[in-house]
Amino acid sequence: MSDRSVKHVVVAGGGTAGWVTATALVRHMGPLIDITLVESDEISTIGVGESTVPTFKTFHNLMGIKEDAFMSAAQATIKLGIEFRNWGRIGDRYIHPFGTIGRRWSWMADFHHFWLHARARGFGGELNEYCLEWAAGEANRMSAGPPIAPSHAYHIDAASYTRFLRGLAEPAGVKRVEGKIRHVALAPESGFIEVIELESGARIEADLFIDCTGFRSLLLGQALGVGFEDWGRWITTDRAVAVQSRSVHPPQPYTSAIAHEAGWRWRIPLQHREGNGFVFCSQSMSDDEAQARLMAEIDGEPVVDPWLVRFQTGMRVQSWSRNCVGLGLAGGFIEPLESTSIHLMMAAVTRLIEDFPFNGCTDALVNRFNEKSRQEYENIRDFIILHYHITERDDSDFWRHCRTMELPDSLKERLALWREDARAYQMPHELFRVDSWASVLLGQRARPHGYHHLARMMPEQQLRDELARMRAEIAELVEAMPSHPDFLRAYCPAEEPDFQRSRPAEIALSG
Ligand SMILES: Cc1cc2nc3c(=O)[nH]c(=O)nc-3n(C[C@H](O)[C@H](O)[C@H](O)COP(=O)(O)OP(=O)(O)OC[C@H]3O[C@@H](n4cnc5c(N)ncnc54)[C@H](O)[C@@H]3O)c2cc1C
DSSP, rough: OOOOOOOOEEEOOSHHHHHHHHHHHHHHHGGGGGEEEETTTSSSSOOOOOBOOOOOHHHHHTTTOOOHHHHTTTEEEEEEEEEEEEESTOOOOOOOOOOOOOOOSSSSSSHHHHHHHHTTTOOOOOOOGGGGHHHHHTTBBBOOSSSOOOOOEEEOOOOHHHHHHHHHHHHTTTTEEEEEEEEEEEEETTEEEEEETTTOOOOEEOOOOOOOOOOGIIIIIISOOOOEEEEETTOOEEEEEEEEEESSOOOSSSSEEETTEEEEEEEEEEEEEEEEEEOOOTTSOOOOOOOOOOHHHHSSSSSSSSSSEEEEOEEEOOSEEEEEEEOOOGGEEGGGGOOOHHHHHHHHHHHHHHHHTTTOOOOOOOHHHHHHHHHHHHHHHHHHHHHHHHHOOSSSSSHHHHSSSSSOHHHHHHHHHHHOOOOOOOOOOOOSSSHHHHHHHHHOOOOOOOGGGGGGGHHHHHHHHHHHHHHHHHHHHTTTTTHHHHHHHOOOOOOOOOOOOOOOOOEEEOO
16 A cells, blocks of 8 residues: 555544553554654543443553552442343342352363253352452452452542543653644545644644544545444434532442443442443433433532533444544444443554554555454454343333344354353454353353253262352452452542533534
């Protein structure tokens, strides 16, 4: 496509995606490239995106970020999983935990087959007793180990987090330019982006442009005309009302996702406040009703005005086109039920660094990047559709549609395998593990007809003993952990923020 070597990179946008990208580029390749980040003080960031997954920690480790310093700066709490309420049936509750459930014996079948076999024989207890993260979450405990180190992610304050990253990136060499982009100029022959022009008249040239302008997708979507693939036929939620409130409970180490008749509500506990949101399908509920419901259901006093966000689930047909890569919301969005957006941008930046186009944006590099992006997105899409589809709820048109909708073939195949004999798998480049699929399927009452016969290979008394020992070990470990609030106070206390800010009433954006 182009043999133009890449020396100067522009990151357009200074939300979470922009600063994550700029920080990662400068930390990994600072001396090799020049990085300029352009952001507009007039255009606010989306202001949500506060629940993460464990790859966030891995990404920070790669960047050499100290956990306690980051947690204090970002008001962070620990996340050991997600609590789902009212999903299978109204009144149901389960946790999708981040850790391993049970263990893998030398037989080539996953733990849940042995557990299903035990349950069929009348013993085996509950699945949550076999997972440290699940049990610690229920007990509101946490320890950063060793010897006890649960797999974890975080709840973060989005604005504090971007400030924290900016504090790392600018001293390391990222040049920040404040200004509103008014035009993106393309080279007449190649169609590559040559320069972005700001309202001030300033012109910024670069060899590679990273579009982090949010749902507007100014560069990839608008200037290069890369289309948006809409997945709204499967994931019909398309709006959210968000509000922040003072904490009135000790922070729990998990996100709550509480289903309602037209979507679900989130609760994200930080050290001094909670993030709350009401995700809904605009065909099934009005904006006013969603806002009224959210405000009635939050526990603490609101510290900002509620704001409305419109969104579409889907992705850009190409994540990388010519000399432009779209990251964060500019590249795509899957509704936030499993908190996967920040993961997707971090995974993409990591791949971009691994395959950095020092010698130009060649077809081979671009195709490889786009193929992997699509796999990552589609696997997550299927996992989210699963939550909506596997339900016995019949109390609204919304849930009746979810239960009966036509599924993508990829998910149909997975479900057929599960229903037959509880087979679950993790694809290459897939975020969610077998344990994730199993915990959601079992948590939402998708009982398989059978299970792997290898589970019958273990003598019954041995299985009883092994399971009992595992449950006891986990209970003992959890008992030895400090409470999550005590852990936060000792490890990463955050100052109480100034709650005097407010937000515009609506951020009307879409893909
Ligand atoms: C309802 C909802 C809930 C979510 N919850 C989660 C979650 O729990 N976990 C998770 O991982 N993700 C979540 N997300 C996604 C998450 O919010 C985003 O991935 C994350 O905030 C990154 O956003 P961004 O940086 O791509 O875009 P934005 O935050 O929108 O930032 C865009 C940037 O571009 C700049 N910009 C735009 N236009 C111009 C212009 N013309 N000139 C100059 N600059 C410009 C803006 O100033 C801003 O700095 C959620 C999203 C939604 C909609």
